[in-house]
Every structure is written in structure tokens, then in C-alpha cells.
Amino acid sequence: MAEHDPEPELDEPIYEEQEMTRRQVAKTLTAVSGAAAIGGFTVDAIAGLSTAGSLAAEKAGGPVYVEGTRLVTEKGDPITVDSLAPDEAGSMTVFPEKEGGGAVVSARSTTILMRFPEGDYEKPTNVDGTAKGYVAYSAVCTHEGCAVGAKDGKIHCPCHQSIYDPLSGAEVTGGPAPRALPQLPLGVADDEDGTLVMATGPFEGPIGVSH
Amino acid sequence: MPDKETHSDATQELPTTDPYPNSRVFTWLDDRLGLSHPIMGKAFPEDDYGSFLLGEIALFTFVILALTGTFLGMLYQPSAEAVTYSGNALSYAGTEVPGAFASVLNITYDVPFGMFIRMVHHWGAYLFVAAIGLHMFRVFFSGAYRNPHEPNWFVGSGLLLLALVEGFFGYALPFDNFSKTATVIGFQMTGTIPVLGTKMQLLLFGGEFPANASSVLPRMFFMHVLLLPGLIVGLIALHMAILMRQKHTEHAPSSREGPHNYLEKDDDTYVAGIPLFPQQFLVTIIVFLLTAATLSFLAGFFPVQRIAILGPADPTSTPSHVGPDWFFMWVFGALKLVPSSMGAFGRFIGGVAIPTVMIGAMVIWPLVDNEDEPVHFAADPLDRPLQTAVGVGAIMLVVTMSIAGMQHTVAEVIGMSKQALYPWLVALNLAVPTLEALAVYALLKRRQARLGGGSATTADTGASAGTPATDDD
Numbered sequence: 001m002a003e004h005d006p007e008p009e010l011d012e013p014i015y016e017e018q019e020m021t022r023r024q025v026a027k028t029l030t031a032v033s034g035a036a037a038i039g040g041f042t043v044d045a046i047a048g049l050s051t052a053g054s055l056a057a058e059k060a061g062g063p064v065y066v067e068g069t070r071l072v073t074e075k076g077d078p079i080t081v082d083s084l085a086p087d088e089a090g091s092m093t094v095f096p097e098k099e100g101g102g103a104v105v106s107a108r109s110t111t112i113l114m115r116f117p118e119g120d121y122e123k124p125t126n127v128d129g130t131a132k133g134y135v136a137y138s139a140v141c142t143h144e145g146c147a148v149g150a151k152d153g154k155i156h157c158p159c160h161q162s163i164y165d166p167l168s169g170a171e172v173t174g175g176p177a178p179r180a181l182p183q184l185p186l187g188v189a190d191d192e193d194g195t196l197v198m199a200t201g202p203f204e205g206p207i208g209v210s211h
Numbered sequence: 212m213p214d215k216e217t218h219s220d221a222t223q224e225l226p227t228t229d230p231y232p233n234s235r236v237f238t239w240l241d242d243r244l245g246l247s248h249p250i251m252g253k254a255f256p257e258d259d260y261g262s263f264l265l266g267e268i269a270l271f272t273f274v275i276l277a278l279t280g281t282f283l284g285m286l287y288q289p290s291a292e293a294v295t296y297s298g299n300a301l302s303y304a305g306t307e308v309p310g311a312f313a314s315v316l317n318i319t320y321d322v323p324f325g326m327f328i329r330m331v332h333h334w335g336a337y338l339f340v341a342a343i344g345l346h347m348f349r350v351f352f353s354g355a356y357r358n359p360h361e362p363n364w365f366v367g368s369g370l371l372l373l374a375l376v377e378g379f380f381g382y383a384l385p386f387d388n389f390s391k392t393a394t395v396i397g398f399q400m401t402g403t404i405p406v407l408g409t410k411m412q413l414l415l416f417g418g419e420f421p422a423n424a425s426s427v428l429p430r431m432f433f434m435h436v437l438l439l440p441g442l443i444v445g446l447i448a449l450h451m452a453i454l455m456r457q458k459h460t461e462h463a464p465s466s467r468e469g470p471h472n473y474l475e476k477d478d479d480t481y482v483a484g485i486p487l488f489p490q491q492f493l494v495t496i497i498v499f500l501l502t503a504a505t506l507s508f509l510a511g512f513f514p515v516q517r518i519a520i521l522g523p524a525d526p527t528s529t530p531s532h533v534g535p536d537w538f539f540m541w542v543f544g545a546l547k548l549v550p551s552s553m554g555a556f557g558r559f560i561g562g563v564a565i566p567t568v569m570i571g572a573m574v575i576w577p578l579v580d581n582e583d584e585p586v587h588f589a590a591d592p593l594d595r596p597l598q599t600a601v602g603v604g605a606i607m608l609v610v611t612m613s614i615a616g617m618q619h620t621v622a623e624v625i626g627m628s629k630q631a632l633y634p635w636l637v638a639l640n641l642a643v644p645t646l647e648a649l650a651v652y653a654l655l656k657r658r659q660a661r662l663g664g665g666s667a668t669t670a671d672t673g674a675s676a677g678t679p680a681t682d683d684d
């Protein structure tokens with residue numbers, strides 16, 4: 001354009017253009033280095049903060065029961081075959097016994113123990129995992145992790161009203177929970193403390209919420 | 212419009228310098244600080260309903276929250292370790308409770324005025340969210356989010372979200388059995404976010420909850436008292452800067468009727484209203500004092516969140532009537548409404564996807580309902596059938612979802628089993644908001660047709676409008 005128009009503003013557009021280009025380069029460099037600085041700090045911060053968290057999170061893993069773990073009350077008293085009456089659909093909250101006595105009390109270890117007449121269990125209950133009519137399930141709701149409780153022969157979650165049927169493998173019969181509570185296989189064995197209820201293995205599925 | 216002039220009755224009449232020649236204090240300050248800055252004449256819209264003060268109520272509530280929060284923050288201990296409580300709360304005296312719970316018991320029952328200030332803080336949180344919500348209703352229904360005010364709608368939405376997150380972390384801090392449950396649910400919900408879920412859990416909470424409560428509580432405390440309030444302060448500053456730059460939206464031109472003598476009733480090159488100083492300043496002081504008085508009254512006579520009754524966090528049990536604060540009840544309802552058959556994905560849908568879509572729709576609304584030309588006057592909601600219908604339907608949806616959130620209580624009150632109630636709740640949530648929105652739309656359209664018809668064919672509608680039959684419509 002300037003070539004065809006040799007009159008007054010010949011040098012101006014060229015001068016302007018050069019100046020703008022330099023300025024643009026400077027701006028771009030500033031923007032890039034600024035973004036890199038802020039981005040670098042942000043990545044550092046996020047990585048640091050979430051790694052510190054993940055180290056702490058690992059402590060929560062691992063099996064809660066192993067074969068032969070005795071079931072105890074929160075105070076650490078062992079559960080015997082007489083802890084619940086045979087035909088009353090009774091229930092209690094139990095825990096794995098700590099090595100050397102007492103109970104391992106945590107959200108993940110909370111277990112719900114119920115007793116029904118022996119022939120009442122249906123699929124998909126692991127009937128071999130019941131003993132003398134006792135059945136045990138994890139007490140951590142598979143929906144968002146609240147602690148469930150037993151009422152009228154069913155297991156209820158107080159948070160979003162999920163309902164589990166303990167006679168059929170704690171299948172979900174109502175509410176939003178996505179899957180059944182994991183069952184804890186049980187057995188009975190004689191001991192100096194009486195005829196005790198104990199685990200014959202770990203929970204038969206992931207405890208609580210899983211993704 | 213940045214180049215718009217600000218005029219008001221008072222500034223036009225006031226001399227431009229030294230408006231208070233008799234006040235030595237004013238003159239002294241004015242000499243040094245130049246108080247007669249044009250900002251003092253910033254016009255605030257006149258408002259017959261007081262609805263333009265809702266934003267101010269939110270602002271002052273935040274100030275009160277910051278002040279009471281400072282008091283509480285100095286006494287609170289973000290610790291999950293068991294300590295022996297020895298204080299006035301008899302049912303816990305001499306028992307082992309988590310440190311956080313003990314410190315809140317201490318604030319509530321042992322520190323002079325502690326209970327009162329804690330309750331002001333708690334009611335303040337309720338009022339903060341409520342005032343922001345009502346302020347947004349006002350902005351929505353009067354169309355004050357339209358061009359050029361979209362940026363402030365986005366900033367305001369950000370403030371609402373920050374207020375909600377503040378509410379969530381604040382609820383968690385006492386570490387009672389209700390707050391523990393709410394935090395577990397929030398923690399697990401965060402985990403359902405695809406790809407980023409676990410990362411975000413660790414970033415926001417700092418570890419598995421409640422198993423690692425002793426590392427989670429300090430992080431939540433820090434976010435609640437520093438990070439989030441800092442962001443809120445920043446966004447409030449931005450919100451006000453944009454407001455100053457753009458000027459308020461003004462009530463429809465009818466607000467310029469009366470004794471004022473404006474050149475053009477619908478001329479939007481200037482703003483009419485009362486000046487910031489001294490008129491609006493006095494109104495503002497009254498609003499502040501009334502806000503403080505209301506919170507004090509509520510805190511004094513209606514103590515909420517009685518921590519001694521809720522009991523300390525117990526990882527092995529969940530209380531039977533557990534629920535979040537009212538402003539999260541709709542999310543709690545969304546979690547309940549998603550059926551079990553959707554499996555783990557349903558958890559994401561109910562807890563994350565549905566709330567995100569609803570909030571997202573709210574945020575981007577000014578881009579959906581946009582105007583090419585700048586609008587500086589508030590609209591009458593009755594003149595905007597579509598927008599008003601959408602707004603009413605959306606509010607109703609939040610209400611019905613909240614009802615679903617209270618499923619347990621609803622079932623008890625109407626004597627139905629929770630299972631039998633479920634299909635009704637689903638139907639309620641699908642049908643009522645839709646029907647209500649349609650009804651509002653139809654009514655307003657009809658009104659519009661009647662009024663529009665009136666101006667087009669004056670004789671016909673004018674005659675029929677006078678008959679009782681039309682009045683009944």
C-alpha cells in the first residue's frame with residue numbers, strides 16, 4: 001500500500017509495524033513466562049498437597065478380618081453362640097478382635113451381626129458363610145459410606161434410605177445403594193471362653209464405597 | 212456503559228465543593244482526603260420493594276461472619292485426637308472426645324458469650340446463603356443479568372458457590388456425629404468424579420475420611436478460615452468494581468415518575484437515584500444494623516446445631532435423622548432419587564452430574580437469554596413469560612428435590628413407608644416443576660395477549676376488559 005502512495009505517511013506504517021511486532025514479542029514472552037511461573041507453582045502445590053494426602057490415605061487399606069479373627073463387641077467381649085437369641089432376627093454391632101485383646105474400632109471394621117433361623121437364608125447369601133443362623137455383613141453402606149443399622153429384620157441406611165435384605169446376601173431392596181453389602185464368612189469354634197463366633201476369611205467383597 | 216454520566220437529584224443540588232461547611236470533622240477530613248470525590252455521588256436506584264438491598268444484606272452478613280469467625284477460630288482446635296473434656300457440659304465432663312468436638316463444647320458452654328457468638332456465626336451462614344439466593348432471584352426475575360451485566364452474574368454465581376463450599380467445610384469442623392456423616396458423604400461424592408475424583412479427594416480433604424480425620428480436619432479448617440474467605444473477599448471486590456463501572460440497573464422507567472423532572476423517562480444515557488453519600492450511606496447503616504440485630508435475635512432465641520445433643524463423631528454409627536444444612540438438602544435429595552439399578556454410575560449422576568448441570572445452567576443463563584443491545588432498566592417479571600416460567604420452575608425443582616432429601620421425615624409425617632414414598636417423590640420432582648413452569652408461562656402469555664391486544668385493538672379489548680367475565684381470568 002505504501003508503495004503506491006508515496007505522499008506524506010510513507011515511513012509511518014513501516015515504523016509502526018516494527019514497533020508493534022517488538023511489543024507483541026515482549027508481551028508474548030511476558031505472558032508465557034508469567035503463565036509458566038504461575039502454572040509451575042500451581043502444579044507443585046497441587047502435587048504436593050495431594051501426595052501428602054495419599055500417604056495418609058494408604059493407612060486405611062488392608063483386610064479387616066483374616067481367617068480365625070474372633071468377633072468381639074466394641075468393649076472387646078467375645079461373641080459366643082448365645083449372644084443373640086436363635087429365632088428373633090436380632091442384631092448387634094461387632095468388630096474384629098485386636099491382637100492381644102480389645103476391638104479394632106473403625107468405620108471400615110464395623111460389622112453388623114444378625115441371627116435368623118438357619119433354613120431362612122436364600123441365594124445369593126453364602127450359606128456356608130453363615131453359622132448356627134448367624135450372618136455378618138460390613139456395616140459400611142455401599143452408597144456414600146454411612147453406617148447402616150438393623151431394624152425389623154432388614155438393614156437400613158439412615159442417610160439416603162437404602163435397604164438391604166440380610167436373608168438374601170444383603171441385596172439392595174430399596175434406595176440408591178449400587179450393590180450389596182459384603183458378607184463376612186463365619187464359623188464357630190470351641191475355646192476356653194465358650195463356643196465363639198469367628199471369621200473364616202475376609203469380607204467377600206470390597207468394603208463400603210467402591211469406584 | 213462506562214462513558215455514562217451519573218446524575219442524581221442531590222448531587223445536582225449540592226454545591227460541588229465543601230457540602231458541609233459547618234462540620235469541622237468533615238472539613239478536616241475533606242482537606243486531607245478529598246471527600247468530595249464524584250464516587251460519593253454514585254446513584255443508587257430507588258426501590259419501592261427494598262429488593263435492591265438484598266445484596267447489601269449478603270455483604271454485611273459476610274462481615275459479621277468474618278468477625279464472629281475470627282473469635283471462633285482463635286478458640287477452635289482442628290484435632291481428631293481424643294482428649295478428656297472437663298468443662299460445664301455435664302454429659303461429657305470427664306469423658307474422652309475428639310479434640311475438635313471438645314473445643315467446640317468449650318466454646319459453647321465454657322467461654323463467656325461463646326454460645327452466642329457461635330450461634331450468630333451459624334445463623335450468619337444461613338443468612339449469607341439465603342441473602343445471596345434471594346438477591347439472585349431479584350436479579351434473575353428483573354432481568355438485571357442482561358447485557359452488559361453478564362460478567363457480574365458470573366462473579367455472583369461464583370460467590371454463591373464459594374458460600375456453599377464454606378458452608379460445607381464449616382459444618383464439618385465441630386466433628387460431631389452429624390458433621391462427620393456429612394463430610395463422609397461429601398468425601399465419597401467427590402470420589403465419583405471421573406478421572407480427577409481421587410486426586411480431588413486428596414487435594415480437598417488431605418486423606419481418607421474419617422479414617423484420617425486428624426489430617427483432614429486441619430486442612431478443612433484452613434480452607435474454611437483462609438483460602439475460601441480470601442477468595443470470597445476477592446470476588447466481592449470484583450463484584451463491586453464491576454457494579455461501580457457499569458452502574459446499577461434501574462427500575463423500569465416508571466420509577467422516574469413523581470416529583471422528579473427528568474428529561475426523558477426511558478433515556479438510558481444517565482442514571483437516576485439517590486447518591487451514595489449521605490442518603491444511601493444512611494440506608495446502608497440501617498441495613499447493617501438490622502442485619503446484626505436480626506442475627507443476634509435469632510442467635511439468642513433460636514440456638515441451632517446443639518452439639519451436645521448430636522454427640523461426637525463416631526465412626527461406627529450414623530444418627531437416624533441425619534441430614535445436611537438446608538442449602539444442601541436438594542443435593543441430598545438428588546442422591547436419594549437416583550435408583551439403585553444405575554449402579555456406581557448413578558452415584559456420579561445424583562451427587563455430581565445433576566447438581567453440576569443445574570448450577571451450570573444457572574451460571575450460563577445470561578448467555579442463553581442474551582440481548583444484543585445493552586439494557587439498563589429492570590424488567591417487570593410479568594412481562595417476560597419465558598424467563599419467569601423458567602425461573603419459577605427451577606426454584607420449584609430445588610424445593611421438590613429438597614423434599615426428597617427429607618424423605619425420612621416426610622415418610623414419618625404422612626405415615627407412609629420410605630419405600631412406598633419413593634415413586635411419589637420421583638413423580639413429584641418430575642411433574643410439579645414442569646407443570647408449574649408451564650402454568651406460569653401460559654398465564655403470563657395470556658396476560659400479555661390481553662394487554663397487547665388492548666393496545667392494538669383498543670375498542671374490542673377495552674370493552675371486554677370492563678366486563679366481570681374478563682376480570683375473573
Ligand code: FES
Nearest residue numbers: 141143144157160
Ligand atoms: S450412604 Fe447409605 S444410602 Fe446413601
